[in-house]
Amino acid sequence: xxxxxxxxxxxxxxxxxxxxxxxxxxxxxxxxxxxxxxxxxxxxxxxxxxxxxxxxxxxxxxxxxxxxxxxxxxxxxxxxxxxxxxxxxxxxxxxxxxxxxxxxxxxxxxxxxxxxxxxxxxxxxxxxxxxxxxxxxxxxxxxxxxxxxxxxxxxxxxxxxxxxxxxxxxxxxxxxxxxxxxxxxxxxxxxxxxxxxxxxxxxxxxxxxxxxxxxxxxxxxxxxxxxxxxxxxxxxxxxxxxxxxxxxxxxxxxxxxxxxxxxxxxxxxxxxxxxxxxxxxxxxxxxxxxxxxxxxxxxxxxxxxxxxxxxxxxxxxxxxxxxxxxxxxxxxxxxxxxxxxxxxxxxxxxxxxxxxxxxxxxxxxxxxxxxxxxxxxxxxxxxxxxxxxxxxxxxxxxxxxxxxxxxxxxxxxxxxxxxxxxxxxxxxxxxxx
Amino acid sequence: xxxxxxxxxxxxxxxxxxxxxxxxxxxxxxxxxxxxxxxxxxxxxxxxxxxxxxxxxxxxxxxxxxxxxxxxxxxxxxxxxxxxxxxxxxxxxxxxxxxxxxxxxxxxxxxxxxxxxxxxxxxxxxxxxxxxxxxxxxxxxxxxxxxxxxxxxxxxxxxxxxxxxxxxxxxxxxxxxxxxxxxxxxxxxxxxxxxxxxxxxxxxxxxxxxxxxxxxxxxxxxxxxxxxxxxxxxxxxxxxxxxxxxxxxxxxxxxxxxxxxxxxxxxxxxxxxxxxxxxxxxxxxxxxxxxxxxxxxxxxxxxxxxxxxxxxxxxxxxxxxxxxxxxxxxxxxxxxxxxxxxxxxxxxxxxxxxxxxxxxxxxxxxxxxxxxxxxxxxxxxxxxxxxxxxxxxxxxxxxxxxxxxxxxxxxxxxxxxxxxxxxxxx
Numbered sequence: 111x112x113x114x115x116x117x118x119x120x121x122x123x124x125x126x127x128x129x130x131x132x133x134x135x136x137x138x139x140x141x142x143x144x145x146x147x148x149x150x151x152x153x154x155x156x157x158x159x160x161x162x163x164x165x166x167x168x169x170x171x172x173x174x175x176x177x178x179x180x181x182x183x184x185x186x187x188x189x190x191x192x193x194x195x196x197x198x199x200x201x202x203x204x205x206x207x208x209x210x211x212x213x214x215x216x217x218x219x220x221x222x223x224x225x226x227x228x229x230x231x232x233x234x235x236x237x238x239x240x241x242x243x244x245x246x247x248x249x250x251x252x253x254x255x256x257x258x259x260x261x262x263x264x265x266x267x268x269x270x271x272x273x274x275x276x277x278x279x280x281x282x283x284x285x286x287x288x289x290x291x292x293x294x295x296x297x298x299x300x301x302x303x304x305x306x307x308x309x310x311x312x313x314x315x316x317x318x319x320x321x322x323x324x325x326x327x328x329x330x331x332x333x334x335x336x337x338x339x340x341x342x343x344x345x346x347x348x349x350x351x352x353x354x355x356x357x358x359x360x361x362x363x364x365x366x367x368x369x370x371x372x373x374x375x376x377x378x379x380x381x382x383x384x385x386x387x388x389x390x391x392x393x394x395x396x397x398x399x400x401x402x403x404x405x406x407x408x409x410x411x412x413x414x415x416x417x418x419x420x421x422x423x424x425x426x427x428x429x430x431x432x433x434x435x436x437x438x439x440x441x442x443x444x445x446x447x448x449x450x451x452x453x454x455x456x457x458x459x460x461x462x463x464x465x466x467x468x469x470x471x472x473x474x475x476x477x478x479x480x481x482x483x484x485x486x487x488x489x490x491x492x493x494x495x496x497x498x499x500x501x502x503x504x505x506x507x508x509x510x511x512x513x514x515x516x517x518x519x520x521x522x523x524x525x526x527x528x529x530x531x532x533x534x535x536x537x538x539x540x541x542x543x
Numbered sequence: 544x545x546x547x548x549x550x551x552x553x554x555x556x557x558x559x560x561x562x563x564x565x566x567x568x569x570x571x572x573x574x575x576x577x578x579x580x581x582x583x584x585x586x587x588x589x590x591x592x593x594x595x596x597x598x599x600x601x602x603x604x605x606x607x608x609x610x611x612x613x614x615x616x617x618x619x620x621x622x623x624x625x626x627x628x629x630x631x632x633x634x635x636x637x638x639x640x641x642x643x644x645x646x647x648x649x650x651x652x653x654x655x656x657x658x659x660x661x662x663x664x665x666x667x668x669x670x671x672x673x674x675x676x677x678x679x680x681x682x683x684x685x686x687x688x689x690x691x692x693x694x695x696x697x698x699x700x701x702x703x704x705x706x707x708x709x710x711x712x713x714x715x716x717x718x719x720x721x722x723x724x725x726x727x728x729x730x731x732x733x734x735x736x737x738x739x740x741x742x743x744x745x746x747x748x749x750x751x752x753x754x755x756x757x758x759x760x761x762x763x764x765x766x767x768x769x770x771x772x773x774x775x776x777x778x779x780x781x782x783x784x785x786x787x788x789x790x791x792x793x794x795x796x797x798x799x800x801x802x803x804x805x806x807x808x809x810x811x812x813x814x815x816x817x818x819x820x821x822x823x824x825x826x827x828x829x830x831x832x833x834x835x836x837x838x839x840x841x842x843x844x845x846x847x848x849x850x851x852x853x854x855x856x857x858x859x860x861x862x863x864x865x866x867x868x869x870x871x872x873x874x875x876x877x878x879x880x881x882x883x884x885x886x887x888x889x890x891x892x893x894x895x896x897x898x899x900x901x902x903x904x905x906x907x908x909x910x911x912x913x914x915x916x917x918x919x920x921x922x923x924x925x926x927x928x929x930x931x932x933x934x935x936x937x938x939x940x941x942x943x944x945x946x947x948x949x950x951x952x953x954x955x956x957x958x959x960x961x962x963x964x965x966x967x968x969x
Binding site: 321379482494528535 | 628630657660670673676711714728730734735736737742745750753766778779789796800804806807810813833838839840855862877880884903904909910917939942943
């Protein structure tokens, strides 16, 4: 049995580790759900489509009267559908049957939008007129189209859309992407063709609004990351420094030294230093010097390592002293994960993500597995140190002849030396008689 | 963001200071209006709640804490105070503010300015709340599985809701927890592998779709945007909000000087703090644990080195007959070489160190091998770095386990009449 406080601490530690794992697992599960859903057949949207009535997020009743009645647009619609008909005839051989979902609901909707926005000529006028439909499924338009023709519009539209996509005219409007899944079925046409990413993924196109916002976003981030220079910057920096100094001076009394955050910041490097020094030491000790020169080299190395270790210890004592002199007060509750904010090593930090190029799924899996392994090793090492700090003293202190000592020893061995995966066997060596 | 529209109207009428403050407020998440700032200068109580909320929000983001935004007022106040203290906030007046959050607007304003002055606060906040458009993987930093601040050696009680009965516990419970942890890890690995496979597929299936050529294919977020209209709208809105904040942050860089001048006046309106005697010494909960662990390790290392050095020096001196007054050229060369090596070694952990490792999240992009030009990291390279880190950590773990084995063997060896059969593999 372990004493209460010791077991409490160890259990707390292990539970923290379990919680961290569970959190990571939850995040992974969420991502898995999303990814799996994307790779399955995409469902047409939930609302019963055939109704001309608006779906949840749109109020096409409002925009449609604005958009549909325009005779100019009707004419253009007419032109467009003729063009699309032609396109269908041309592409009939290529396109598979019944893939009005090929472009994915967004596409067909987008074509409908483009129909309303007067594809070829003045996109501007159409765009202005149907700005609303840019973000809403132009169901009104669709309805216009539907009664007008008995053709398989959707097939038409999607085929036509493909030409647009191919030309990259950018006419395909964002509307589709954003909520148009209801439109194709709404035309009340043939049974919805399943859309799968596998077959038709390459035909997807991002909505214009998104594209604009995303490129603006990356541009702004790039600007933010570039180190600003100039007089105004220098003046601002000077003003800030001055302000900080004044703050310190008005603080009434000498500063208390290092803040907790600063202490924390140093502990990490010291830990790293320790492990690197140890590694170096082991390398030096394990090498077999061939001659006097190498022996001398080794001796100097070891002495140098010793000096550095003492420096580190000295710094540690300083930190300890600073920590002791801290102001009292309540502590932040719970644990704090490593503050994971991107800060470059002195150079201008990259605030937005870099690209990481991988060439095959295998490579990605290896990368991710290694990352996970490194994190796990980190955790394991931490647990190992904590267990050592708690269990070894217990084993030392307990009475070896006691009944529980063997059990404790065996369990400690398994936890400390085998990572909890294997156990030693202990046999009593009784004399045969 | 309604601020912006009104601001445009008033632009002609407002001076540089309100403009600067308005810009600041637009950049901050949940930024209060410039009026609040103005009132805070005069320490008006009505400005206090908004500022407490703001600081709570900002500090939770900074510490990457999962602090719930719906925490009670007192909890928020306490959190703000303790967080600022641990960051080293110099003024004591903050600690003396009442916990009901009804006062202290000027002090909070000073605290905000202090945070702003110390580092790239706005950029960090923006980075924390960034809308992830791509499939990201954090590299070398990011949420670690180790609770860094957890002080195992001085914790009062577990914070977990399911507290076990306090009291002596069977060590088998620990073993059980350990086993559970191992199982969790294995599950994580499999889930992770599956996720990667799915990502690979999605990236392949959507190749050529992205308007940005350097990316080439859609990410999960973008594909999801196409599949789910509602979600897509939300994403777009968030993106636009972020863009607005980014723009404000860039504008702030041009306008902040007048703000700092104004802050000087704010500081001037504060009564001088009475000089207090020394603080009560206290060992804070956090931090000692880690310090202690590291201290122990370093001390152990020091011992070993001492032993190693002494024995080898004695051997060397016996061999060479003591240090002569002159070293020969070879010896000097060795000395220099060792000096360089150790200096390089030290660089590896010094904060300003050479290791310009990629930090932060990276966006995954699938591109066929051969894309050797262009910006971005290559997976192969990162894998190399990770492998060496893995090897390093494995060595550390092995060494720790070896240490334990030796220790336990020593203790067990004291007992005669027992045969220890260690698990195979050793």
